[in-house]
Amino acid sequence: MAHVLKLNEDIIRGIAAGEVVERPASVLKELMENSLDAGAGRIDVEWREAGRKRLRVSDDGEGMTPEDARLSLERHATSKIRNLDDLERVGTFGFRGEALPSIMAVSRFELLTRRADAPEAWALRAEAGRVTFDGPAGAPGGTSVTADDLFFAVPARLKFLKSDPTERSLLFRAVEDAAWAAPRTAFRVISEGKATLSLPALGGEETGMMERLESLWGVDRAQSLKPVDESGRFMRVRGWVSDVNAPQSTARYQRFFVNQRVVTSRRLSHALYDGYRGRLLVGRHPAALLFIEVDPTLVDVNVHPAKREVRLSHESEVHDFLSRAIQKALGRSVQPRTVFGAPRADLDVPPEFSPLPTGISSGVGRGSFAAPKFQRGPSTAEVQAAFAVQSPLSFFPGPGGDRLESSQELTPEYFREAKFEPVAQLYATYILARVEENYFLFDQHAAAERVLYEVLSEKAATGIPAKQSLLLPWVWEPSPEASAVVLAQKMDFERLGYSLEPFGGNAWRILAVPAALAEGDKVRSLLEGLVDDILAGRIPRGWDALVTRAACRGSVKAGDPLALPEMGHLIQELQRAPRPWTCPHGRPAFLRFSDDDLAKRFHRV
Ligand code: ADP
Numbered sequence: 001m002a003h004v005l006k007l008n009e010d011i012i013r014g015i016a017a018g019e020v021v022e023r024p025a026s027v028l029k030e031l032m033e034n035s036l037d038a039g040a041g042r043i044d045v046e047w048r049e050a051g052r053k054r055l056r057v058s059d060d061g062e063g064m065t066p067e068d069a070r071l072s073l074e075r076h077a078t079s080k081i082r083n084l085d086d087l088e089r090v091g092t093f094g095f096r097g098e099a100l101p102s103i104m105a106v107s108r109f110e111l112l113t114r115r116a117d118a119p120e121a122w123a124l125r126a127e128a129g130r131v132t133f134d135g136p137a138g139a140p141g142g143t144s145v146t147a148d149d150l151f152f153a154v155p156a157r158l159k160f161l162k163s164d165p166t167e168r169s170l171l172f173r174a175v176e177d178a179a180w181a182a183p184r185t186a187f188r189v190i191s192e193g194k195a196t197l198s199l200p201a202l203g204g205e206e207t208g209m210m211e212r213l214e215s216l217w218g219v220d221r222a223q224s225l226k227p228v229d230e231s232g233r234f235m236r237v238r239g240w241v242s243d244v245n246a247p248q249s250t251a252r253y254q255r256f257f258v259n260q261r262v263v264t265s266r267r268l269s270h271a272l273y274d275g276y277r278g279r280l281l282v283g284r285h286p287a288a289l290l291f292i293e294v295d296p297t298l299v300d301v302n303v304h305p306a307k308r309e310v311r312l313s314h315e316s317e318v319h320d321f322l323s324r325a326i327q328k329a330l331g332r333s334v335q336p337r338t339v340f341g342a343p344r345a346d347l348d349v350p351p352e353f354s355p356l357p358t359g360i361s362s363g364v365g366r367g368s369f370a371a372p373k374f375q376r377g378p379s380t381a382e383v384q385a386a387f388a389v390q391s392p393l394s395f396f397p398g399p400g401g402d403r404l405e406s407s408q409e410l411t412p413e414y415f416r417e418a419k420f421e422p423v424a425q426l427y428a429t430y431i432l433a434r435v436e437e438n439y440f441l442f443d444q445h446a447a448a449e450r451v452l453y454e455v456l457s458e459k460a461a462t463g464i465p466a467k468q469s470l471l472l473p474w475v476w477e478p479s480p481e482a483s484a485v486v487l488a489q490k491m492d493f494e495r496l497g498y499s500l501e502p503f504g505g506n507a508w509r510i511l512a513v514p515a516a517l518a519e520g521d522k523v524r525s526l527l528e529g530l531v532d533d534i535l536a537g538r539i540p541r542g543w544d545a546l547v548t549r550a551a552c553r554g555s556v557k558a559g560d561p562l563a564l565p566e567m568g569h570l571i572q573e574l575q576r577a578p579r580p581w582t583c584p585h586g587r588p589a590f591l592r593f594s595d596d597d598l599a600k601r602f603h604r605v
């Protein structure tokens with residue numbers, strides 16, 4: 001080891017930049033927070049190539065003098081705190097004095113600023129941290145910061161960036177967070193050259209927040225929210241949470257603010273889910289926008305370089321207070337809609353008293369029996385073990401080759417032509433059907449998925465998707481990022497059977513929907529669900545993945561009660577499908593067992 005040397009200023013800056021600036025969205029967050037700290041009434045944001053090529057934030061805030069502008073690029077230069085005492089009760093977003101120097105260190109940077117009383121504006125330009133211009137310029141009052149070619153000087157960092165849609169989605173989220181925290185500020189976003197979002201400044205405390213919610217989270221989602229407002233000894237919580245009947249398929253729509261600062265906190269998330277305990281299905285999430293106000297001295301904001309996490313004293317009181325406030329907002333008297341005749345999940349029935357699934361439903365009338373969705377139905381493996389049945393693949397020359405192991409010759413032709421007679425629904429998940437001396441057990445979801453998959457992809461292959469025109473076109477107003485997904489994958493959605501046209505701003509007019517999905521209210525939530533899946537990275541790019549997902553989302557689920565005619569209809573449709581043996585994911589769609597199988601199982605032979 002050679003001598004210990006003090007690192008030069010460039011390297012120190014580069015290292016520090018990594019802490020604050022990890023991706024375009026973190027740059028955007030810092031710049032908007034600076035604008036808000038400068039008292040901006042209006043913030044304009046612009047990005048190109050998801051922020052890699054250009055990121056610009058302009059405001060009409062107080063601006064800086066040339067001296068201050070120069071100083072602001074030095075590390076630990078801040079106008080916001082003066083001493084340790086101030087750190088105890090910071091009311092501004094920034095205080096560490098690290099953002100501008102860090103951003104400057106990794107981009108082609110320009111700071112353009114003017115105080116209202118200054119005769120002219122001042123510009124500072126820099127490349128990878130070195131100032132290349134320092135002089136007067138023309139500009140209106142306020143500040144505009146541009147970071148071009150982000151990370152051009154640190155290519156290693158570029159490799160950690162995700163795809164454009166993902167980075168863009170994070171940019172939108174950053175705007176969203178600033179917009180929640182600053183209702184009195186107007187925001188405008190130009191994304192990839194297109195005016196994408198325009199949020200007017202709101203007057204009063206909460207008036208208009210609903211409008212902002214509709215613009216940012218989409219109209220349907222916003223309108224399903226319930227208000228929360230609860231005051232306690234240490235704190236107050238206000239905001240909105242989703243109704244138990246309108247759960248989300250992702251955890252994306254959950255934001256917590258502590259004293260106007262957006263935070264992530266496991267404790268707060270836990271408290272949120274705790275408020276919904278027993279009322280959400282597995283894989284479902286609440287939406288929540290919650291503003292928590294506590295005495296600033298009880299919060300430590302200086303625990304994370306990007307100030308994303310906070311430490312709260314009295315954590316467990318905050319937790320309990322929050323989950324009780326949510327329970328109250330949801331109203332305990334509401335029955336979970338998803339359960340038909342199942343035990344009330346919110347009553348916390350001790351397990352030994354919970355009604356056992358009765359097993360077999362007559363199939364007459366809906367709701368006569370259903371597996372409580374909160375309990376696990378029998379797995380395929382368990383059914384297999386119980387009946388010692390074999391997968392249809394062992395009877396039919398399916399994709400696995402021709403292995404005919406059964407005593408009776410069951411062929412694809414036999415399956416297709418058989419006259420199935422549905423007998424009962426088991427656990428609201430399986431359909432028991434008889435054909436001659438054979439009994440078949442269908443997995444209703446797997447079967448329905450296969451049917452829908454074939455319909456959707458077959459129609460798409462012919463180039464003529466079966467569309468159902470809507471008598472009344474439906475105007476869909478999703479969030480800006482959801483709208484961007486639809487724009488990018490418009491062809492795929494059209495191939496699925498949707499007809500969509502832009503309808504101003506982020507809105508779309510839906511003129512037709514896939515015919516196979518046209519019934520019921522599903523078709524609306526399906527489109528939203530698919531977009532959510534894409535945003536959450538759950539659908540790999542590509543057409544097949546989208547159809548598979550659409551088939552899954554559009555199909556009858558395990559736990560949905562079916563009447564006998566519906567069961568018969570589903571089986572007939574499966575009989576017509578080209579590959580009826582499995583669902584598109586490869587799970588068996590049905591199992592067969594015969595008199596012989598049962599006889600063996602009961603040791604009769
Ligand atoms: P911090 O926000 O932690 O103080 P920054 O590096 O983000 O550190 O900014 C340094 C200083 O530059 C701020 O304290 C503020 O005085 C000034 N500044 C930055 N952005 C703006 C802006 N948009 N308008 C006015 N002043 C700004």
Ligand code: MG
Nearest residue numbers: 030034094099
């Ligand atoms: Mg700052």
